[in-house]
Each structure stands twice: as C-alpha cells, then as structure tokens.
Amino acid sequence: MNTEIETLPLSALRKIQSERLITLLDLLKEKSPFYQKRMQESGIRFEDIKGIEDIHKLPITYKQDLRDHYPFGLLTVPRSALARIHCSSGTTGRPTVVGYTQEDIDLFTEVVARSLKAAGAEKGMLLHNAYGYGIFTGGLGLHYGAEGLGMTVLPISGGMTTRQVDLIMDFKPEVICCSPSYALTIADEFAKRGITPEDISLKYAVLGSEPWTEIVRKHIEDRLGVVATNIYGLSEIIGPGVAIEDFEEQGGSYIWEDHFYPEILDPLTKEPLPLGSEGVLVLTTLTKKGMPLLRYWTNDITRLYYDEKGKRNMIKMAPIVGRTDDMLIVRGVNVYPSQIEEVFSAIPGLLPNYYLKPLIKEQMVVALGIDVELADEVLVQQQIAKGSAAHTALKEQYMQQVAAEVKKRVGITTSVVIHEQDSLPKCEAGKINRIIK
Secondary structure (H helix, E strand, C coil): CCCHHHHCCHHHHHHHHHHHHHHHHHHHHHHCHHHHHHHHHHCCCHHHCCCHHHHHHCCCECHHHHHHCCCCCCCCCCHHHCCEEEECCCCCCCCCEEEECHHHHHHHHHHHHHHHHHCCCCCCCEEEECCCCCCCHHHHHHHHHHHHHCCEEECCCCCCHHHHHHHHHHHCCCEEEECHHHHHHHHHHHHHCCCCHHHCCCCEEEEECCCCCHHHHHHHHHHHCCEEEEEEEECCCCEEEEEEECCCCCCCEEECCCCEEEEEECCCCCCECCCCCCEEEEEEECCCCCCCCCCEEEEEEECEECCCCCCCCCCEECCCCEECCCCEEECCEEECHHHHHHHHCCCCCEEEEEEEEEEEECCEEEEEEEEEEECHHHHHHHCCCCCCHHHHHHHHHHHHHHHHHHHHHCCCCEEEEEEECCCCCCCCCCCCCCECC
C-alpha cells in the first residue's frame, strides 16, 4: 500500500494524473467502441488531450449510458477476462453492471485498505463487516481491503441484528463497517439490552452508502463509543474507497485522486465550477482497466477544497448535501433529506429516525410531510405517561418546534407528525430511503 503518494506536492501529483489520463485515453481509443463514438459525436480527438488540465474537454458519462449498453457494452476487455462482476440492485430500472479485471480488484483492495487506515484501523484489528455481500460492492470491497491491510474480518453481512450484537460482545471487534442507519439500529439493540458504550469493544465505525449528517454521527459515536468516519464510493467508479474521512479530522473526505480525478460541475450548464463551489461531483477513473469511465456524473451534490491543516495533500470533498435525484421541490425550493435531518440537531429529544412524504397536487410537490420519532428518555425525564394529556401536549409542542425550525432553516412550510420511539421502520440491512412517495 503506497501511502507516500498521499503527501506528494501537487505538482508531482498533477504529473501522475496527466500520465495516467493519457494512458487511459490510449486504452479507450483502442478498446472502447462506446468512447470512440462518444468522442466522435463530441468533435474531440483523443490526441487533443495533452494532460489533466484538458479533462474538461472530454464528454460526460451518465448512469443511463451504462443502462443503455447493458450488460457489457462499456467493457474494454473481453467478458472472459473479468475476475468479478458487480451491479446495482436494479430497483429503478436495468441494473448498472461493472466489470473488474484482477488489476481492478487489486486497485479496489488498495484504496479500501488506504481508507481503513485513514479511518483508524490497524493491522491485526478485527473488522465486524455488516455491509451486504453479493452483487453490492460494499461487503466484498471492505472485506478485501481489510485483509489487504492485515486485519481479521468477520463477514457477517447485514441483518439479524440480535446476532450482530451477540457476536460483537463475544468476539470484541475494534472496527465496524455498515451504513449509518444500520449503525443506529445496532445501537438501539445494545440500548435495549442495557449495554453501555463503555461495555462495547468497538473503537471505530466506518460508515457509508448513504448521506448522513453530524447529528447522526453524534448519536452513533455517543451510543457505540466509537469514532465514526464516512467512507464514500459508488459501484460505477469502483465501490467504497473512492474517498474517506481521516478519523482525527472528520468533516471532509480525502479523495484518492491519484486514481479518481474529481471535478465539480454546474447542475444545469454542466460547466466546471471554481474550487470551493457547490455542484455535482464528476469522477474519472484514471487507473481502472476493465470498465474505465470518463467524467462520470455521480448525481452527488458537494464541493471540493484543500485542507491546509490536513495530514495529506490530496483534495477533500465536503459532506454530501444530497443527490440531484433525491431532491424535492417544495413550492419552488430545492430540499434534500439531509437539510431536514440537520433540523433535529436544534431540537433535543428527537431521534434521527424519520421519513419525508411529499404531498403531491397536480403532479407538483407543493408541501412536505415529516414523520419523526420522539425519544422515550424525554418522557422519563418529564415523568409523562404515554397516552396522557401531557403526552399529547408534548407531541404537539414538538410538532410546532420542528415546523418552525424547518421554516427558519429551509424556508418551507411542513406538516409534522411525532411518533413514539421504535414505531417507525428501521434499517435492517444496507441503506435506507428516507423519502416515501
């Protein structure tokens, strides 16, 4: 695992990126009918790209391109040369298929191992891997990366929460990997058993596959006794391990830009935005062999910046605000679930288990309904019985607080329903969808 590259001067890193981009374009020119056609349609010659500074001239690749060329139309190697195939669940259409050569698997292992190291993991630690195994990249991606770092892996996958907690208590792992929402579900099971954070062996939680906020991080850290970091990735690029927070820095994720070159584009014009501007993250796979992608439109809204006080010289991405495909338009205002989640941080007593329900009228979202849970701890502290008049009045008070805070922070009027703790559906494996349509 090459960690020296993480602290290279930017001039040296740019040289590496340029060399790898030219090598990638040579491969696509020879082996990719898809990109040959796309470049011709764009009026761009492969030879016109002299280095990484010219990357903005290249065409953008979208998820629909993968679906339109299902299953293997974007490969640059014969299908028989692949070591592994992953794909999305396909719940919203044809699945997106990604092929990996053995070199790609080695790359996957390297960037995940590098990510785990940045998240606090060390050789010899035990990893409780609660990401789903199978066609989803999370389980196997974290598994191979952890082994590459020299860790011991418990491949428990997702679900069976009671068994997860049993094995954490018995095996005493130092690191857990799963989605943030599933980490909260595991924390709930510990709480039900009266197990305190001091009794839990976990030290680090490496969480990803869905956007999450600082209030969720605080709940997870406080209830599990861990340092929680965000790991970012998407299957089309490689899987988890594209970017990671450092466990001592948090707040922004280093992108391993020696392998994945990032840009921020305007959501409407698709033009590059200045460093620090918020827009759509676009990634180019500089070193993949089986199915490399040029300027892949991730749909994730974020911004890029360099952290002068950080441990590494590589660029950071800020926490994802949302996705262009989960954005709601409420009376002309763009709203992301993460914005609503942040509201709860200003109102003690509410749990970050919530759902949003767009209220539709004439095919337009004109209002937003919010369902959120109230912690039992509030009732205990105030000595209020469930079902009592005081209980009803307390829920009404919280409804008004949430609605007022959303109005102040987001600028929209909402309807709010306060539910009892453990009454809304929880994440039992993988990631959770907070929008009910």
